[in-house]
Amino acid sequence: MRKMGLREVYDQTVKLDHLIAAYDHTNRDLFIEKLQEMLDEREALLKELTDHFSDSDRELGHQIEGINQRIDQGLQAIKQEIANDMNAFRHRKRTVNRYRNPYSGPTKDGMFLDKRE
Numbered sequence: 001m002r003k004m005g006l007r008e009v010y011d012q013t014v015k016l017d018h019l020i021a022a023y024d025h026t027n028r029d030l031f032i033e034k035l036q037e038m039l040d041e042r043e044a045l046l047k048e049l050t051d052h053f054s055d056s057d058r059e060l061g062h063q064i065e066g067i068n069q070r071i072d073q074g075l076q077a078i079k080q081e082i083a084n085d086m087n088a089f090r091h092r093k094r095t096v097n098r099y100r101n102p103y104s105g106p107t108k109d110g111m112f113l114d115k116r117e
Helices: 003-021 027-049 055-100
Strands: none
Touching: 003 027, 003 055
C-alpha cells in the first residue's frame, strides 16, 4: 500500500508539472482553479504517506524532489507574471484617473491653485 501511495504522489506530481508547463495566460482563471484542485489532491496523498521507505521508494522520492523544483520555478514565474499584470493595471488606472481629473493630485512644481474666489 505504501509503494502505491508514493507512486500516486509521483503521478500527481508529474501531472502538475505538465499542467504548469502548458500554462496559457489567456485562460488564467481556469488554470488557477485546476492548479488548486491538483494541489489539494496531491496534499491529501502526501498526508497518507508513512515515514518508512524502501530504497526504491527513496529513489522515487528523489525524482519527486527534482520535479518539485521545476514546479516551484514554474509557479514563481506565473506568480511574477500575475504581479506584473496587476502593477500594469494599477499604473493604467492611475494614468486614466490623472487624465480625467488632472487637478486632483499634488502639483509637481510646488504651486497650488486657490479654489476660493
